[in-house]
Amino acid sequence: MTGPGGTVPTSPRAANSGRHAVVPQGTPVFDVRGLSKAFGPRALLDAADLQVWPGETLAIIGESGSGKSVFLKLLAGLLEPDAGSVWFKGQNIAEFDRAGISRMHREIGYVFQSDAMFDSMTVLDNVGYALREHTNQSDEEIRARATECITRVDLKVEDLEKYPAALSGGMRKRAALARAIAIKPEVVLYDEPTQGLDPQNITRIAEMIEELQHELPCTSVVVTHDMRTAFGVSNRIALLHEARFAVIGTPEELMRSTDPAVRAFIDDAMEELEELFEEGVLAART
Numbered sequence: 001m002t003g004p005g006g007t008v009p010t011s012p013r014a015a016n017s018g019r020h021a022v023v024p025q026g027t028p029v030f031d032v033r034g035l036s037k038a039f040g041p042r043a044l045l046d047a048a049d050l051q052v053w054p055g056e057t058l059a060i061i062g063e064s065g066s067g068k069s070v071f072l073k074l075l076a077g078l079l080e081p082d083a084g085s086v087w088f089k090g091q092n093i094a095e096f097d098r099a100g101i102s103r104m105h106r107e108i109g110y111v112f113q114s115d116a117m118f119d120s121m122t123v124l125d126n127v128g129y130a131l132r133e134h135t136n137q138s139d140e141e142i143r144a145r146a147t148e149c150i151t152r153v154d155l156k157v158e159d160l161e162k163y164p165a166a167l168s169g170g171m172r173k174r175a176a177l178a179r180a181i182a183i184k185p186e187v188v189l190y191d192e193p194t195q196g197l198d199p200q201n202i203t204r205i206a207e208m209i210e211e212l213q214h215e216l217p218c219t220s221v222v223v224t225h226d227m228r229t230a231f232g233v234s235n236r237i238a239l240l241h242e243a244r245f246a247v248i249g250t251p252e253e254l255m256r257s258t259d260p261a262v263r264a265f266i267d268d269a270m271e272e273l274e275e276l277f278e279e280g281v282l283a284a285r286t
């Protein structure tokens with residue numbers, strides 16, 4: 001397999017990834033225009049602009065408390081902006097009625113930072129929730145799809161009968177992922193999908209995000225403070241800094257960036273990121 005620009009990927013992972021720079025084309029999945037949001041006196045977003053293009057995986061990095069989770073909720077229409085707008089596939093979501101919002105949610109899988117599993121429901125009911133909400137599928141069909149999704153994330157069929165409290169942190173993250181993909185969404189929003197996980201789990205979840213992008217297939221937005229995840233899975237990375245998307249570029253462009261805000265993020269993680277270069281994951285996409 002030959003990568004873009006005629007480069008030959010050097011590692012098995014790179015060869016399998018099939019990832020390449022996504023050329024912006026067509027209507028953006030999300031077009032964020034002049035978006036502002038504050039809680040109290042502090043502006044989290046101040047006239048921020050960002051486009052998410054069909055088929056890409058965009059990672060969003062930024063300091064803790066900078067408003068990354070708030071931004072994802074604004075994208076999904078779960079919070080209202082103070083000013084500006086979010087356009088989903090060419091439509092201003094502020095103009096959607098309830099049915100419009102519901103149709104949009106039918107196309108979006110959301111992995112919340114807190115996992116947000118319903119504790120009073122089994123994993124089966126959690127994973128099947130969106131199917132029950134948005135489709136007319138029978139109990140058998142929902143169980144079949146939930147089984148498919150739970151095994152897809154390397155959990156066991158028996159785990160479907162468990163309650164979230166009985167799952168470890170890593171298992172909860174996987175169950176939350178299974179729940180987000182059950183509906184076969186066109187878009188998946190991930191909020192810190194690898195937070196609190198050990199290195200093996202981080203690598204596995206990052207691989208799953210990458211695999212699902214092709215399998216579903218979907219467009220993904222991944223909010224993460226883990227640089228290995230950000231650089232390992234994405235086509236582009238956006239840095240949320242001082243209420244704007246200060247720098248947006250390919251992983252390679254960010255690696256080379258001299259912007260002090262970018263360097264503050266990357267320099268600490270340089271050793272891990274060099275590993276990605278050695279594996280050929282980053283080089284395969286230049």
Ligand SMILES: Nc1ncnc2c1ncn2[C@@H]1O[C@H](COP(=O)(O)OP(=O)(O)OP(=O)(O)O)[C@@H](O)[C@H]1O
Pocket residue numbers: 039044062063064065066067068069070071113225
């Ligand atoms: N519903 C809300 N009401 C009031 N304040 C809020 C609300 N949601 C978020 N905030 C505040 O907005 C700020 C940004 O929160 P947010 O969760 O988006 O940060 P973050 O970048 O995701 O941080 P982290 O990396 O720690 O997850 C925080 O100070 C938070 O307390």
Ligand SMILES: [Mg+2]
Pocket residue numbers: 068069070113191192
């Ligand atoms: Mg957050």
